[in-house]
Amino acid sequence: MSALRPGEPGELPAPDKAVYQVGEVAERVRLSHRTVRYYDDQGLLSAARSAGNYRLYSESDIERMLTIRRMKPLGFSLDEMRHVLGVLDRVDRESARAPELELELRRAIDDVRERRDELAEKVAGADDFLAALRARLP
DNA sequence: ATTCTAACA
DNA sequence: TGTTAGCA
Structure with missing residues (x-):
């Protein structure tokens, strides 16, 4: 949806390239964007940054977020x-x-x-x- | 349109 | 955790 998402049009699926912005990650892992950023700031993830300083997450970052989401209610x-x-x-x-x-x-x-x-x-x-x-x- | 940081009627 | 402000 974002016209600004880096590498959106036609970049082949490099296995673990960081391409997801915080909003998309939040939606996929069903946590608020605020919470995703918070976990990120607390060093639970190692998100890359775009040229414009936007957080960029990879598929493995999302798996990590899902692991975190499982531990949270515990x-x-x-x-x-x-x-x-x-x-x-x-x-x-x-x-x-x-x-x-x-x-x-x-x-x-x-x-x-x-x-x-x-x-x-x-x-x-x-x-x-x-x-x-x-x-x-x- | 989306995210960034910082801060709190 | 949510939300808002002022930017980029």
């Missing part, structure tokens, strides 16, 4: 997200063969599972509450 702080993303980066590059890396990955898995269980507890509590409210219906 209550990860930005620091915790940064850490997990770092672990995933290393795993994706050198695999989890190194023992300390494997340990980090296992810790992340345990962390997410614990948060998942806490959410499940809340859902169970909500179900109980719903039942109590419905019991008051005439």
Whole structure:
């Protein structure tokens, strides 16, 4: 839509070229543009910049944003997200063969599972509450 | 038209 | 997180 999007007309899909502006990314990952910029400023992503200083995101940046979006409802702080993303980066590059890396990955898995269980507890509590409210219906 | 930074009735 | 202002 933007006439200013760099390289829009006819540039072949280089696998991981940064071509998406913040608005398009926000739409695709369903976060506000404000939130995308905020995560960017906090160093959770490494967006490129256009000549006009516009943020430019690649396909892998979008995947990263989606990972962040998954951690968000689990209550990860930005620091915790940064850490997990770092672990995933290393795993994706050198695999989890190194023992300390494997340990980090296992810790992340345990962390997410614990948060998942806490959410499940809340859902169970909500179900109980719903039942109590419905019991008051005439 | 879209994004940028900075700041807060 | 939203929103606004003043630019580029």
